[in-house]
Amino acid sequence: MIAGREAAKHREYAVATEPQHTVGPEPQAVLEPLTGAAIFLVLTVDEGGEDEVRDLLTDLPGLVRAYGFGAPDARLSCIAGIGAEVWGRLFDAPLPLQLHPFQPLQGPRHRAPATPGDLLFHIRAARHDLCFALAGEIMGRLRGAVTVQDEVQGFKYLDVRDLLGFVDGTENPVGPDARDAVVIGEEDPEHAGGSYVIVQKYLHDLDAWNALPVEAQERIIGRTKATNIELDQDDSHVALNTVTGPDGEERDILRDNMPFGSPGRGEFGTYFIGYARTPEVTEQMLRNMFLGTAAASHDRILDFSTAVTGTLFYAPPAGFLDDLPPAPGAPGAAEVPAPAAAVPAAAVPDRSPAGAAAVPVRADGSLGIGNLNRSTPS
């Protein structure tokens, strides 16, 4: 496994020395490194709430600057993602080529449900208070226009470990490789600079996990626990998620997973978030985990981790937010075709999220600092 992996890395290098991305539109902050805190908001847009959502998207870069300016070291950022089902309600613009609803999976033992989500806000900073303030501002502005499907407040745990106790994120691509793996290029010129992002909320059975000997945990993950060294184990989580393309090159995604939980409620989880240039790569990883491969019937991490949400979004490039396409029905807007429904690979779409009950938006979310849109200053 490791030898094959190194060979793949070399092939990847060979590919990497050829021209990769011609520099195109600037992505949102998808390439930012992991931070100490994150908030994930997944919302659906209520009927009639489209204008408020468009206003908020336009204001978002200004809001991030407003809250982040006083604390530059904290690197506050917020990535907005848009789901397939709301696209035609918000924009008179072609659907990104590979944007579709999340495909649920039903494996022999475990299930990856698809759950509702029109908008994703992935808020990150070194400081939790900044994430919290920005989330409050966003929700205050969207009050009455959206329904909250899920909100997760994540934190950095020890030396970048998940709550299973393993270092998480080691094999993320960096530098030009990261950009090449996650930013859409000439394959979809209208959406160059964007990314696809899949989120899943996992809840862990930590009592069962912690009852395993450390060596058994290490074989499941595919790395040593204390020293984070990769193991030669072809049915491990790492092996199942090492996906290669037709020429044997590794196909990467960029993960910004965060632990979350509530010891008082006995809730311990990992919020999985993976950015990719095409959702195919993440979808292949999910099929390997849930449906299995020649080497494994399923990813044994799932025997201790239950997926309770699953949603796919498109994160447009930064400039898209500054200059949104016209709204459908606006003067000069054309008819936008509805997105093709995803064909479920092995299950019926589940539109009612377990563990992610829809809750009404708080009425006191706004911090009342006015409209920060550069084009319409308050």
Ligand code: HEM
């Ligand atoms: C319960 C949720 C999950 C946990 C706790 C978890 C944890 C981990 C850990 C500890 C590693 C090894 C270190 C590293 O990050 O490289 C890893 C690797 C990885 N995971 Fe996960 N993961 C989870 C879900 C997923 C999902 C849903 C996907 C993809 C759809 C995924 C994709 C990957 C990839 C691509 C790697 C790197 C493989 C390589 O070495 O090339 N993970 N994960």
